[in-house]
Amino acid sequence: MSKLGIKNIGILVTGDVKAPISKATTIIVEDGKILKIGEEKLLEEFKCDKVIDAKGSTVAPGFIDSHVHPVLGDFTPRQNTLGFINGSMHGGVTTMISAGECHTPGRPKDATGTKALAVLAHKSSKNARPGGVKLHGGALILEKGLVEKDFEELAKEGVWLVGEIGLGSVKDPEExxxxxxxxxxxxxKVMMHTGGTSIPGSSTITAQDVINTDPDVVSHINGGPTAIAPEEVNKIIENTKMALELVQCGNYKIMKHTVNAVKEKDQLERIIVGNDSPSGSGIIPLGVLRTLSYVASETNASAAEAICFATGNTAKAYGLNVGFIEEGKEADFVIMDAPMGSIGKNSLEALEAGDVPGVSMVIIDGEVMFTKSKNTPPATHGAVIC
Ligand SMILES: [Zn+2]
Structure with missing residues (x-):
């Protein structure tokens, strides 16, 4: 049994948007899961093989990117890029959820082909974590001709995601x-593209289309990249209980509107965060952090609440055992602080000032993935292995 301790935590973000900050300073991890959370004296009780000193900085659950368009492995033909998943891990992302492998060259558009692609992508990402990240690949793209039995067969193979409805030939809510x-x-779990299309030739998916189709997740409520009107956003907020996804590659004005409208209704647990990348807007390794920085600095949500959007909220929406710093959860953490030179004194103040924090360490299943991010600015206080 291997044990890891993290001590000297300045701010512990829990992932729970209703109680986002804990006073605990120490975490004990055993065999990749969180065993105990509390005071530094835990380190006397549990002898650890490795201890990390967070140096008074912030420890949060690893971020979950709720909207990725992977293909196979850590390569995308969308912008001909190798290593984009690993680049995101250096922005604090420890889990990614595929919204559909739509960029696969020559993607088959028949029922057999779309099923085969979902099974292949699911098993491939499960057998070898691309770029070190827990990628949930293999999101079925809905094509004409799929029948009920296909979903049973896919479930038996482990496939559990329906990628954004609208990517395939099935777009009409009736179908x-x-x-x-x-x-x-x-x-x-089912996601649905919302708003204007990024591909010429198809039509806008309206609030009424979303309501009639009844997905679990409203993909990019702030547009991917073209958004629906504020009144349409309100219609979804008021008439459904669906998870509402904000994306980096979307419309910032509608992002702000959505967060403020949901905050006013005291329903912040509905908001989740994704990149919607690789896409026409590019590949943005710090996309999740940049979204959190925008939300924390420009909307009525606090930085700690914003971090919960990209952690606990997403884990809950998809039923994953990550995203919270709680006993029994998978030990995925991002350790970060204000970047050097920020007017913020800690990661939360930096986010609220509109900066991107410096990530000094990412831990997945209790394993240190790196010390010092290759992509964020340097942290003022960086975690070290004692
Ligand atoms: Zn989309």
Whole structure:
């Protein structure tokens, strides 16, 4: 049994948007799971093989990017880039959720082909974590011709995601809604593209389309990249309980509107965060952190609440055992502080000032993935292995 201790935590962000900050200063990890959270004296009780000194900086759950378009491994043909997943890990991302492998060259658009692609992508990302990240690959793209039995077969193979509805030939709510029911019956989580399209030739997906189709997640409520109007956003907020996704590669004005409208209703647990990358907007390794910085500095949500959007909220929406610093959860952490030169004195103040924090360490399943991010500015106080 291997044990890891993290001590001298200045700010512990829990992942729980209703109680985002804990006073605990020490975490004990055993065999990749969080064993105890409390005071430094825990280190006397549990003898650790490795101890990390957070140097008074912030420890948060590793970020979950709720919207990625991977293909296979850590390569994307969308912008011909190698290593984009590893680049995101250096922005604090420890889990990624595929919204559909739509950039696969020659992607098959028949029922057999779309199923095969989902199974291949699911198993590939499970067998070898691309770039070191827990990628949940293999999000089924809905194509005409899929029948109920297909969802049963896919569930048996472990596939549990339906990628953004609208990527495939099934776009019409009348056609999509029965498939959503079959998917849900078989334990799938379903996402749906919202707003204008990034591909010429198809039409805008409206609030009413989303309501009629009934997905679990409203993908990029702030547009991917073109957003629906504020009144349309309000219609989804008021008439559904769906998770509402903000993306980096979207419309910032609608992002602000969404956060403020949801905050006013005291429903912040509905907001999740993704990149929607690789895409036409590019590959943005710090996309999740940049979204949190925008939300913390420009909306009525606090920095600690924003971090919970990208951690606990997303884990809850997808039923994952990550995203919270709680006993029994997988030990995925991002350790960060105000970047050198920021007017903020700690990571939260830096985010609220509009800066991107400096990430000094990322831990996945209790394993240190790196010390010092290759992509963020340097942290004022960086965690070290004692
Ligand atoms: Zn989309």
């Amino acid at each position: 999509a809604a029965p498939m959503v029911k079959w998917a849900r019956k078989n334990g799938f």
